[in-house]
Amino acid sequence: AQRVTQPEKLLSVFKGAPVELKCNYSYSGSPELFWYVQYSRQRLQLLLRHISRESIKGFTADLNKGETSFHLKKPFAQEEDSAMYYCALSKGSASKIIFGSGTRLSIRP
Amino acid sequence: EPEVTQTPSHQVTQMGQEVILRCVPISNHLYFYWYRQILGQKVEFLVSFYNNEISEKSEIFDDQFSVERPDGSNFTLKIRSTKLEDSAMYFCASTLVGNTQYFGPGTRLTVL
Numbered sequence: 001a002q003r004v005t006q007p008e009k010l011l012s013v014f015k016g017a018p019v020e021l022k023c024n025y026s027y028s029g030s031p032e033l034f035w036y037v038q039y040s041r042q043r044l045q046l047l048l049r050h051i052s053r054e055s056i057k058g059f060t061a062d063l064n065k066g067e068t069s070f071h072l073k074k075p076f077a078q079e080e081d082s083a084m085y086y087c088a089l090s091k092g093s094a095s096k097i098i099f100g101s102g103t104r105l106s107i108r109p
Numbered sequence: 110e111p112e113v114t115q116t117p118s119h120q121v122t123q124m125g126q127e128v129i130l131r132c133v134p135i136s137n138h139l140y141f142y143w144y145r146q147i148l149g150q151k152v153e154f155l156v157s158f159y160n161n162e163i164s165e166k167s168e169i170f171d172d173q174f175s176v177e178r179p180d181g182s183n184f185t186l187k188i189r190s191t192k193l194e195d196s197a198m199y200f201c202a203s204t205l206v207g208n209t210q211y212f213g214p215g216t217r218l219t220v221l
Contacts, residue, residue, distance in 0.1 A: 042214075043112075043113075043200075043212050043213060043214045043215070044152070044200065044212040045212070046209055046210075046211075049209070086151075086152065093206065093207055094139075094140040094157075094159070094204055094206065094207070095157075095165075096142065096154040096157055096165055096167075097142075097144075097154065097202075097210060098154065099151050099152040099153075100151065101150070101151040102151065102152075
């Protein structure tokens with residue numbers, strides 16, 4: 001079964017502290033993995049995707065096929081990072097996206 | 110930067126009534142999607158649409174649901190006879206190629 005699991009519903013860290021949002025997936029094949037973010041009162045937007053291997057807003061995510069994980073990391077959290085983060089996967093070009101249940105990240109000043 | 114738009118932002122309806130949720134995808138995009146998110150739950154795929162036909166649909170997308178691209182710009186989701194459990198946030202998305210789907214702001218549907 002295709003599934004994305006985000007074990008933490010809420011993660012609260014202090015400004016300047018490192019952040020790691022966990023994501024594990026279940027998929028038979030080689031999916032494409034994403035992180036989407038939804039800031040307060042804004043739409044879902046793509047944060048990063050594993051194939052691009054780029055850092056966006058200081059966030060990175062490494063695909064670990066052995067552990068079927070795609071954890072999102074940032075070394076120093078900023079207050080503007082407070083948002084809902086969704087890990088997601090897709091099987092290929094233009095295919096449906098399967099979302100995890102999301103993690104609300106709260107950065108304390 | 111072009112964006113996906115959705116109207117209305119909030120729709121309240123009585124159980125059993127028909128509703129049409131409207132989306133204007135980004136103009137040169139070719140693939141269109143509807144997702145929904147029931148309060149407190151994950152975002153779920155409903156249907157994808159390409160070349161004027163449904164390319165994939167989920168189990169949620171039963172005979173009560175239909176989609177249409179009536180002209181060159183709009184993409185609609187119709188629920189024929191709404192149920193209480195249809196209350197959710199409905200998101201439209203579109204993409205040109207590849208996998209970067211661009212999402213609209215959503216329509217909150219409340220069924221009373």
